[in-house]
Amino acid sequence: MANPIPEQIFRDFEQIPFLYIFVLLLAALVLSGLVRRLIPALARLLPPRFSYYLLPMIPIFRLLITGVTLLLLVPTVVEPTMQNFIAFFGAVGLAIGFAFKDFASSLIAGIIAVYEQPYRVGDRVTINGIYGEVQAINLRSLKLTTPDDDVVTIPHNCIWNGSIYNSNDGCREQQCSTLFYLNPEHDPELVRQILQDVALTSPYTQFSRTVRVSLKELPWATQYRIRAYPVDGRDAFIYISDLTSRGKAALSAAGLKFAAGSSLTVAVPPDA
């Protein structure tokens, strides 16, 4: 009986098909790049509502491409036996567990985020107090563009413990809230009607949702809040600016006085 030859995990150097690996990696990179460019291009060609279905597919496609590439790649480097795979992935897992704990955590969170969808490409979210539009979902992190045009990279593992405020949750619409503070001495019905008309006559307003104006008495002012939806949620800040500037003009023209400290307008999540 011959002595069992200890099984080696990796293939011999000369057995490894480097050209195949190179081509495979190149193909994966090209495919991934194509997905990143073609899907947004397609979304731009189609009516805007389709972008909310198309853009979230980017990370799913990229995850699939990465997974398939890995599945094809590993057997070219590792001897394809069950023990070897267990040993290989065990070792990789252990190394990652110790050395790249946070990295691995973000990777796994990224996979979960793709399926759970707390955010999708195109969503307007607030994560760790940062508000912005999700521009890209990569394997480890997502990229937000803030209203100031800053790009913020946030690792996916924020989903483990943090709260994520999603203003539109995959829909095109997003409620916008615009606040005005007026000197308390005025006719509230007149103000409500003026602010209602400010929203109703804005070109941005979406009419499938109701425009509401509510008021709250504060010790130093009467607060009015317009709650309305723009046609495209991406215009939230332009819409709020439009309502603010036209609202101020309308109230001033009607002879109404703002509270000391002027008017304030803020965008708040729908549930605030």
Next chain:
Amino acid sequence: MPEEKGASLWNFVKPDKFELPTEPAGKKAHSFLQKLFSGFIGKDDENGMEAVQSELKNAPGSLVDWLAPYPDWKKAAAAMADLLSPWLEDENPEGNFRVFVAPYGSGLAEMLQKLAENAGWPILVAPDYQALKSRDFNWLDTIPEKSDLPLVILKLEAFFLRHYNGLEHLRKLVSKLFRSRQRCVVGCGSWLWQYLDSAMHIRDSFNRFYFLQSLSAQDLQQLFCSLESSRSFRPTVFRQADNGGFVLPPELTGKGRLESAMVKADSSSAAFPSAFMKKLAVESRGVPLVAWSIWRNSLKLAPDEDVADMAREVADKDAAAAEKAKTIWVKAFKDVDLPTMPSDIGQAGAFLLLFLLQHDGLKTDMIFDLLNFGKDQLIGLLNRLQKAGIIVNENDVWRASWQGYPAVRRFLAEQDHLQDAM
């Protein structure tokens, strides 16, 4: 429902009876397949007439004015009068408003103008722009006291501004007329109607409203024949330039004086309404002036035709009934040049077009006031859209061109903006 009966061509119907001209499903599939395989399938049905088509020359404006003059709206006004008569005769009528809603390019204001002129009804004059922009409602005091004659509002657009003070003027107007119980006949464009319905549920304020029924291919054929017959004294044969087929029945043109036995025999075997009319009805959504404008654009003359002779013959009242009818060539519908939307006009362009439709045209200063965009951006947009033939400027008023209207409507639908229901 006696109130819904009108003349055969002009019908005003309740909204649930409104129908758009449609292309049969089989035809749609056929045209889709034709487009798909256009590179592989030979063009059998053109009978080698492409060369003829390319040599045709444009019919001059004066001749087109004889062949397709602007409608006079008499019959439409008569249809309105018929519809309104039970309401007018009723001493205790249901509601004091009757509203007519029609899409952009329907000539609704002209129909109502004609109706008011014929019946001697007073027309309510709209306030000026500065009044509508302010919170000065004094103009409402100029509304005449209640009388037995109905008050006519030619177009509600003239009393409206999409401005934060604009809606209040309309509310006060409706409220005042409602309180006075003055009978009122109101015309409103479908785009403004849809907006007002979304913004202030105007259909609840006006208890009876009627939509102008879209014109079918048959209606368009009848309209164009009657327009041609209204001025032209010589029968005209309208033939399609790529296949020679009849576009309109020749015996209905030239005041029905066709005597040519050969043409009569040919036309008796042709199917009417023609394919051109069917396509025109679908593309124009049965809107009268949109279809009329495209129709005028598609008229051509043979290369050897003497334009002056042709114009003289058509206009010659004393000419004997024509043995030889005159031929006008009509471009195949696929070859009619219609304006297309310039690329990348973006959201500002969509808002501009939407505002033009909702106001039935705006002056330049009003555009600057109502839209919160830079003047340079708006000037650039106006120039680009005008160059593309999508909008026109007439008497300092910008409005969507009738031929450009189908493209505008499609563009706004793609952008998910509020659409009219017609």
